[in-house]
Amino acid sequence: MSPRVLMRAAAWIAGGVTALVLLSALLGGLGLRWDPLGFDRRRLERAEAGAALGRAEADARRLEAQGAADQMRRLDQFHQREATVGQVTAAALDQARSAADAHQPLETDRADRLRRHDGELCGIAPDLDGCAGAAGPAGSGDAAVRPGDPAR
Amino acid sequence: MRLVLPEAATRPCALATLPADPAVGDLEAAYAARGGQIVACDAARRLAVQTLLAERALQDRARGAD
Numbered sequence: 279m280s281p282r283v284l285m286r287a288a289a290w291i292a293g294g295v296t297a298l299v300l301l302s303a304l305l306g307g308l309g310l311r312w313d314p315l316g317f318d319r320r321r322l323e324r325a326e327a328g329a330a331l332g333r334a335e336a337d338a339r340r341l342e343a344q345g346a347a348d349q350m351r352r353l354d355q356f357h358q359r360e361a362t363v364g365q366v367t368a369a370a371l372d373q374a375r376s377a378a379d380a381h382q383p384l385e386t387d388r389a390d391r392l393r394r395h396d397g398e399l400c401g402i403a404p405d406l407d408g409c410a411g412a413a414g415p416a417g418s419g420d421a422a423v424r425p426g427d428p429a430r
Numbered sequence: 431m432r433l434v435l436p437e438a439a440t441r442p443c444a445l446a447t448l449p450a451d452p453a454v455g456d457l458e459a460a461y462a463a464r465g466g467q468i469v470a471c472d473a474a475r476r477l478a479v480q481t482l483l484a485e486r487a488l489q490d491r492a493r494g495a496d
Contacts, residue, residue: 337492338431338492341431341488341491341492342431342488345431345433345484345485345488346433348484349433349434349481349484352477352480352481352484353436353438353477356436356438356473356474356476356477357438359469359470359473360438360470360473363466363469363470363473364466364470366466367462367463367465367466370459370462370465370466371459371462371463374455374458374459374461374462375455375459377454377455377458379454379455380453380454380455380458381453381454381455382453382454383451383452383453383454384452384453384454384456384457389448389451389452392448392452392457393447393448393450393452396445396447396448399445400445400447403445405442406442406443406444406445407441407442407443407444407445408444408445408446408447409445409447
């Protein structure tokens with residue numbers, strides 16, 4: 279095969295490729311796509327799935343942040359109430375112990391009745407703080423002995 | 431999605447009891463202490479319930495967002 283024939287064949291091939299590129303660009307410009315294996319569709323589906331996952335994770339983070347903030351607000355309210363109750367109760371205890379008759383012994387019958395009732399309550403709920411069976415967190419079931427303290 | 435249950439909500443309630451050989455002041459003190467204990471315990475109960483309900487609401491909303 280002569281070099282002249284080879285050059286002519288190369289020119290035809292280059293012309294054909296150029297024509298294909300131009301035709302593809304023209305059809306692409308008109309909105310026509312040739313994607314027989316669906317690569318573009320799959321790429322689009324992957325991108326949409328990724329975006330949906332990102333949105334779901336962002337929503338979850340936002341809900342968590344909102345839930346944590348609400349919980350902090352509830353805890354603040356609880357601590358405020360707990361502190362206020364402690365203050366007013368401490369004042370009432372001081373007054374009770376400094377009353378003129380604070381050290382007057384209770385009548386034996388009354389003291390026995392009240393202490394019997396205390397014992398019944400502690401028998402029903404021995405893990406209450408103040409009863410002999412008081413333990414750690416509620417429902418733990420441990421039986422660490424803790425003496426009763428009427429001031430608590 | 432879980433909220434942390436505050437330690438305060440896990441504590442048992444307190445019950446003031448009379449000491450041996452109680453005096454009038456002990457009775458009055460126990461009466462006052464029990465009142466405070468009821469209010470404090472109710473606040474802890476309320477906190478526990480609110481935490482549970484808030485956690486359920488968050489889980490429902492998270493499921494709705496899926």
